[in-house]
Amino acid sequence: MNSIDYRYSDYAGRLTPSAIRALASVASPDDTIRLGPGEPDSELFALDEFRDAIGGLFSDQKEGRSALQYAPTAGSLELRQHICRHMAARGVEAAPENVLLVSGAQQGIHLCCAAFLNAGDRALVQTPTYPGALQVLAACGAEVADMDEAGSEKAGLLYAMSTFQNPTGVTLSQSERRRILGIARDRDAIVVEDDPYEALRFDGEPARCLLSLDAEDRTIDETRTLYLGTFSKSIAPGLRLGWIVGARPVIEKLTLMKQAEDLQVGTLAQAALVRLLDGGLEPLTDRLRAAYRTRRDGMLEALRTEFGNRGTWNVPDGGFFVWVTLPTDMDAVSLLHEAAPLGVTFVPGAAFTHDGACRNALRLSYSSVPVERMAEAVRRLARAFDTLIG
Amino acid sequence: MNSIDYRYSDYAGRLTPSAIRALASVASPDDTIRLGPGEPDSELFALDEFRDAIGGLFSDQKEGRSALQYAPTAGSLELRQHICRHMAARGVEAAPENVLLVSGAQQGIHLCCAAFLNAGDRALVQTPTYPGALQVLAACGAEVADMDEAGSEKAGLLYAMSTFQNPTGVTLSQSERRRILGIARDRDAIVVEDDPYEALRFDGEPARCLLSLDAEDRTIDETRTLYLGTFSKSIAPGLRLGWIVGARPVIEKLTLMKQAEDLQVGTLAQAALVRLLDGGLEPLTDRLRAAYRTRRDGMLEALRTEFGNRGTWNVPDGGFFVWVTLPTDMDAVSLLHEAAPLGVTFVPGAAFTHDGACRNALRLSYSSVPVERMAEAVRRLARAFDTLIG
Numbered sequence: 016m017n018s019i020d021y022r023y024s025d026y027a028g029r030l031t032p033s034a035i036r037a038l039a040s041v042a043s044p045d046d047t048i049r050l051g052p053g054e055p056d057s058e059l060f061a062l063d064e065f066r067d068a069i070g071g072l073f074s075d076q077k078e079g080r081s082a083l084q085y086a087p088t089a090g091s092l093e094l095r096q097h098i099c100r101h102m103a104a105r106g107v108e109a110a111p112e113n114v115l116l117v118s119g120a121q122q123g124i125h126l127c128c129a130a131f132l133n134a135g136d137r138a139l140v141q142t143p144t145y146p147g148a149l150q151v152l153a154a155c156g157a158e159v160a161d162m163d164e165a166g167s168e169k170a171g172l173l174y175a176m177s178t179f180q181n182p183t184g185v186t187l188s189q190s191e192r193r194r195i196l197g198i199a200r201d202r203d204a205i206v207v208e209d210d211p212y213e214a215l216r217f218d219g220e221p222a223r224c225l226l227s228l229d230a231e232d233r234t235i236d237e238t239r240t241l242y243l244g245t246f247s248k249s250i251a252p253g254l255r256l257g258w259i260v261g262a263r264p265v266i267e268k269l270t271l272m273k274q275a276e277d278l279q280v281g282t283l284a285q286a287a288l289v290r291l292l293d294g295g296l297e298p299l300t301d302r303l304r305a306a307y308r309t310r311r312d313g314m315l316e317a318l319r320t321e322f323g324n325r326g327t328w329n330v331p332d333g334g335f336f337v338w339v340t341l342p343t344d345m346d347a348v349s350l351l352h353e354a355a356p357l358g359v360t361f362v363p364g365a366a367f368t369h370d371g372a373c374r375n376a377l378r379l380s381y382s383s384v385p386v387e388r389m390a391e392a393v394r395r396l397a398r399a400f401d402t403l404i405g
Numbered sequence: 406m407n408s409i410d411y412r413y414s415d416y417a418g419r420l421t422p423s424a425i426r427a428l429a430s431v432a433s434p435d436d437t438i439r440l441g442p443g444e445p446d447s448e449l450f451a452l453d454e455f456r457d458a459i460g461g462l463f464s465d466q467k468e469g470r471s472a473l474q475y476a477p478t479a480g481s482l483e484l485r486q487h488i489c490r491h492m493a494a495r496g497v498e499a500a501p502e503n504v505l506l507v508s509g510a511q512q513g514i515h516l517c518c519a520a521f522l523n524a525g526d527r528a529l530v531q532t533p534t535y536p537g538a539l540q541v542l543a544a545c546g547a548e549v550a551d552m553d554e555a556g557s558e559k560a561g562l563l564y565a566m567s568t569f570q571n572p573t574g575v576t577l578s579q580s581e582r583r584r585i586l587g588i589a590r591d592r593d594a595i596v597v598e599d600d601p602y603e604a605l606r607f608d609g610e611p612a613r614c615l616l617s618l619d620a621e622d623r624t625i626d627e628t629r630t631l632y633l634g635t636f637s638k639s640i641a642p643g644l645r646l647g648w649i650v651g652a653r654p655v656i657e658k659l660t661l662m663k664q665a666e667d668l669q670v671g672t673l674a675q676a677a678l679v680r681l682l683d684g685g686l687e688p689l690t691d692r693l694r695a696a697y698r699t700r701r702d703g704m705l706e707a708l709r710t711e712f713g714n715r716g717t718w719n720v721p722d723g724g725f726f727v728w729v730t731l732p733t734d735m736d737a738v739s740l741l742h743e744a745a746p747l748g749v750t751f752v753p754g755a756a757f758t759h760d761g762a763c764r765n766a767l768r769l770s771y772s773s774v775p776v777e778r779m780a781e782a783v784r785r786l787a788r789a790f791d792t793l794i795g
Contacts, residue, residue, distance in 0.1 A: 073452060
């Protein structure tokens, strides 16, 4: 039997396994402390509230049946109204028609990139940035460039995270946000603003999102910014529930794309979330903020006491990540190969770049590490550093 | 403020609203009997079983937490093993590595088309066929042709439903299935076999699926057929849970695509389904088969007694649909405009074709109509026919 030569499309051919997943296979002992995954801690999920919400749902026959049936592509009106209120508190005046529910922010990134990029188009990013976005941009065949290093030529799209950025944890000032919008306007680019961590703020006042700044001298239906939100960090990622907010004509186009690609977000997840949000989002996120803040503080304290002057790092005001910069001649991949056998893992900085930059940096995630293990985690990291230095 | 000219990608530009949705806006009275939507009847959903399954899930803390957390892109191993057993009963020997969980069969269609079609590539279809597939093919920029009318030139992909087809309800014989495979082999095309209704068989013995026939003289890892299954008709569409079975290298590529596009199928839906399937799929589908069979019988009886020689139709062995062919000079869209005011709606045949063929045919869905309303529905249809004939 002659075997088949599977001839993939250009799109499929450009997709390659993510660097992070390859590094996940580095061998390490059983008691390894994993500072790699950027996951919420499942111990913090609102299990009781979910049980009550879904129990209530299925005790009402009509509601239970609806929760299992097909539903419109745009998503539950109640959820979209909730999202409008959520966005209003962030300075964005949106109607339900400005909102599309998507299967997590990742699908938001995919839809926005697929909507505005042809192969060969220029896409601008921050360096470093979220690898899941780089993967989508690569699949689209975009020519990826750092937004500050690219010249003045037109770009199809600019992808940015301005609050508790993944991987750096950095939050941009309002003038930096305006500067990003200016870059996009000058290059005629659509802005994709990815904001998954905003509900997890420990310190300071919320900054206005890019969409809000974009809409300050025009209506939302004339903006170039597509805002991506998600319940993955504030409630639970297993629901696969995120949203896109933007200009109505664009939301209509994205809705059509979503309809063709997978019809709609899961109805059961939407119905459970509507019930869960009856009591508001704040009571649910208060607990998360308190827990993650304690871990951030533990991580920073451990870095100060255990890592010392081996590197520098920022103080994130929220989110999951601390970004550590090592001396310029050090390679974080080499450090990982020393650290894993000692029982600590992380993601090397280059995994977050389109061009292999940030080789001497690493992302530490404190979201899923018990605070009492932070010191030991960083001690192991410091030991690996010292071994590597020789 | 100068407004923005949103410059969509070629892919997004090719997407246009579906013809079915446009026709859904034809005005009709409140008591209209809708023979249009191809939805399962939500009255038949296993509400009690779902309540128990999810209640059990959240009463186990570990399981509850997992159900809300991220999970691997390929999908739950337990579910994939279940699907392997399901496929084995249909003559396909698959390992879990041959299975990818997707967000409904629609996502399966999208992923398979995006994986194997560049703009301008030839795609072969049945006439008529499922409009959701035509929409995806259009978005991919495929040059769509009927599989029996296209010449012998190479094609990227052949899309087919061989059991209780949507919209005709027709089930192909084994020799017809072999013929389709032969067409695909001669044209070097990947076969996308969409099989959403197979669990809803009322009469006759299951035929071997295209994948099973493709694998009879080679291993599954050397086949060209990608089989799409779904729990949308056999359990509930609101879960958004379907699957792709095929050659391992292709499944790996599709998994990578799904990872970039939306990371994974909802974990909560997967966990609920694992619990629900503890008792097997059969007890759940027995009830559905009985109910839908009664409706099919009611529809056929109503057509015989009320529609008579105004048209011809087939007897489906399962699924949701009867396909009615009117005299060649009649237009089903005109019939719909007569029928809607009389209180009955359906989908005109041309909505199921890439080239506007089948103008004198219509799809009647009996899945959601109480059997006691069938006669009245078809009586209204006959009255509309007679008015149109004048």
